[in-house]
Amino acid sequence: MKKNYVAGVDIGGQTAKIGIVDRKGNILARKVISTKYKEADKFITLLSDAIKELTVDIGLDNLNGIGVGAPDGNYYTGDIVEPTNLMWAKGKTIHFANELSKKLSGMRVIVTNDANAAAIGEMKYGAAKGMKDFIVITLGTGVGSGIVVDGRLVNGHDGHAGELGHTCAVKNGRECPCGQKGCLETYCSATGVARTAVEMLEKTNTPSLLRKVKDITSKDVFDAAEKGDKLAIKIFEYTGKIMGEKFADFIPFTAPEAIILFGGLTHARKYFMEQLVDSMNENVVFLWKGKVKVLVSALNESDAAILGASALAW
Amino acid sequence: MKKNYVAGVDIGGQTAKIGIVDRKGNILARKVISTKYKEADKFITLLSDAIKELTVDIGLDNLNGIGVGAPDGNYYTGDIVEPTNLMWAKGKTIHFANELSKKLSGMRVIVTNDANAAAIGEMKYGAAKGMKDFIVITLGTGVGSGIVVDGRLVNGHDGHAGELGHTCAVKNGRECPCGQKGCLETYCSATGVARTAVEMLEKTNTPSLLRKVKDITSKDVFDAAEKGDKLAIKIFEYTGKIMGEKFADFIPFTAPEAIILFGGLTHARKYFMEQLVDSMNENVVFLWKGKVKVLVSALNESDAAILGASALAW
Numbered sequence: 179m180k181k182n183y184v185a186g187v188d189i190g191g192q193t194a195k196i197g198i199v200d201r202k203g204n205i206l207a208r209k210v211i212s213t214k215y216k217e218a219d220k221f222i223t224l225l226s227d228a229i230k231e232l233t234v235d236i237g238l239d240n241l242n243g244i245g246v247g248a249p250d251g252n253y254y255t256g257d258i259v260e261p262t263n264l265m266w267a268k269g270k271t272i273h274f275a276n277e278l279s280k281k282l283s284g285m286r287v288i289v290t291n292d293a294n295a296a297a298i299g300e301m302k303y304g305a306a307k308g309m310k311d312f313i314v315i316t317l318g319t320g321v322g323s324g325i326v327v328d329g330r331l332v333n334g335h336d337g338h339a340g341e342l343g344h345t346c347a348v349k350n351g352r353e354c355p356c357g358q359k360g361c362l363e364t365y366c367s368a369t370g371v372a373r374t375a376v377e378m379l380e381k382t383n384t385p386s387l388l389r390k391v392k393d394i395t396s397k398d399v400f401d402a403a404e405k406g407d408k409l410a411i412k413i414f415e416y417t418g419k420i421m422g423e424k425f426a427d428f429i430p431f432t433a434p435e436a437i438i439l440f441g442g443l444t445h446a447r448k449y450f451m452e453q454l455v456d457s458m459n460e461n462v463v464f465l466w467k468g469k470v471k472v473l474v475s476a477l478n479e480s481d482a483a484i485l486g487a488s489a490l491a492w
Numbered sequence: 493m494k495k496n497y498v499a500g501v502d503i504g505g506q507t508a509k510i511g512i513v514d515r516k517g518n519i520l521a522r523k524v525i526s527t528k529y530k531e532a533d534k535f536i537t538l539l540s541d542a543i544k545e546l547t548v549d550i551g552l553d554n555l556n557g558i559g560v561g562a563p564d565g566n567y568y569t570g571d572i573v574e575p576t577n578l579m580w581a582k583g584k585t586i587h588f589a590n591e592l593s594k595k596l597s598g599m600r601v602i603v604t605n606d607a608n609a610a611a612i613g614e615m616k617y618g619a620a621k622g623m624k625d626f627i628v629i630t631l632g633t634g635v636g637s638g639i640v641v642d643g644r645l646v647n648g649h650d651g652h653a654g655e656l657g658h659t660c661a662v663k664n665g666r667e668c669p670c671g672q673k674g675c676l677e678t679y680c681s682a683t684g685v686a687r688t689a690v691e692m693l694e695k696t697n698t699p700s701l702l703r704k705v706k707d708i709t710s711k712d713v714f715d716a717a718e719k720g721d722k723l724a725i726k727i728f729e730y731t732g733k734i735m736g737e738k739f740a741d742f743i744p745f746t747a748p749e750a751i752i753l754f755g756g757l758t759h760a761r762k763y764f765m766e767q768l769v770d771s772m773n774e775n776v777v778f779l780w781k782g783k784v785k786v787l788v789s790a791l792n793e794s795d796a797a798i799l800g801a802s803a804l805a806w
Contacts, residue, residue, distance in 0.1 A: 335624070
């Protein structure tokens with residue numbers, strides 16, 4: 179049988195989503211497995227088994243290759259390097275492409291970080307279709323980014339380019355798990371929103387539904403906002419303001435046509451988008467005031483990452 | 493005669509430097525003309541005359557093309573767009589490539605911004621030889637930047653990419669001629685150094701040779717530092733610290749192998765380099781601590797810009 183299919187794998191802190199994809203970007207079969215294992219080898223074995231099963235299920239003998247998007251995945255080396263959200267790789271370098279390939283009779287495996295995979299997905303099939311210069315910002319547990327310049331993904335000298343979640347949003351600001359202070363990620367990720375909630379509840383006496391919630395998550399803040407809770411809405415507005423200030427600093431770098439938001443937090447966009455765009459345009463140098471679009475991913479979230487990862491494998 | 497020569501033109505606030513360059517990067521003839529004219533047409537006429545003269549002087553019939561590096565030069569359109577330091581273009585868009593070409597019988601003219609020209613010069617002939625990912629920061633009257641990703645200059649969606657001088661170094665900081673506050677340029681350019689001097693003299697009682705100087709320039713600060721003036725040295729150290737903090741924010745974007753400093757202020761590097769590197773490594777996320785080189789241009793300053801501009805024309 180002709181090899182006209184690849185697998186796209188999107189690895190996250192909770193689950194890995196696997197899809198078998200054809201050249202047109204149709205996902206023919208899917209499977210989700212947990213990533214919550216302590217041993218890398220255990221996870222890689224289960225992943226390779228799942229890929230084999232899916233391949234057989236849809237009557238294929240073989241695949242053209244496998245593309246993987248993973249936190250701190252490195253395109254040049256195929257390694258996953260010290261991610262904070264994957265138990266089996268925490269503080270370690272996992273030779274992921276190599277190990278997975280071994281378990282699949284030497285099949286070609288290409289790795290990149292999850293935000294880069296999302297950027298490729300958006301470019302080929304989503305909101306960035308037809309664009310040559312754009313930035314995808316992933317707003318999930320952390321903040322990641324995939325940068326495209328002149329139609330090509332920016333990998334950088336060492337393959338780690340696009341760590342915009344770890345640029346400084348607030349000088350001497352919140353402690354980040356990365357060891358620095360004030361990283362964008364500590365304000366504008368799901369966990370950042372939760373931290374803002376805790377801070378605002380402590381610092382003000384504003385009545386809020388959130389005062390009754392233990393261990394506040396960004397979902398709690400969203401639910402409260404949906405019920406008209408003013409403090410919850412203020413939390414998102416603050417998040418948008420910080421994002422906009424930082425986007426104003428990103429734009430002069432690569433002069434993107436658009437910045438595309440991706441990930442769980444975009445569900446709350448109606449509560450932060452206006453503040454984001456206003457503060458971006460207020461803070462950016464005159465050349466780009468009112469000129470850079472802020473869009474939201476046009477793809478189903480897990481699809482974009484699967485499709486982006488799969489595109490690596492062609 | 494075979495057309496194996498191009499002209500490289502480096503346009504600055506005071507002068508334009510013109511060179512006739514062969515394929516190996518040898519500058520065969522040079523000329524410097526003033527840029528201090530009020531009418532764009534006047535300057536462009538004098539420039540085209542100078543290029544014609546140089547061509548005849550070295551016995552050539554014609555050139556292969558002309559590459560121009562200019563403040564706010566746009567690679568895509570060939571325009572010079574609202575530069576702050578060129579009298580004949582202030583607040584205007586000059587169709588520079590078009591106009592110059594007209595005066596030279598339709599010869600091909602390629603324009604880019606001066607920092608981009610410097611980056612190309614460094615890549616082909618200077619400190620970035622052999623590198624594929626680096627950033628050139630020009631420290632002159634202003635702060636400019638040329639960004640190279642995977643061996644290619646980043647122009648961005650609109651041709652204006654690389655305005656890192658107008659990213660925010662200090663929130664609500666110094667007023668910048670661009671209209672924003674706290675731009676890197678207001679701290680780390682020659683004028684920024686002079687502003688720091690004025691501020692430090694006002695805020696402290698530290699004795700300093702600079703207290704006797706009227707209308708302090710960065711050259712005065714350098715001269716004082718050379719005489720061991722402690723305040724002058726402190727001014728450069730502060731400049732280095734701010735630069736390092738901001739470089740720490742640039743690195744996660746394109747993961748460069750090196751950041752290369754270029755321009756007049758690099759003469760004072762012994763007074764700010766240590767602080768720059770320390771603050772860069774202190775503030776950058778762990779992936780790049782101690783890993784990104786900070787180099788100084790290996791080319792004669794005017795040569796790099798002429799050579800870089802000329803390289804556009806091949």
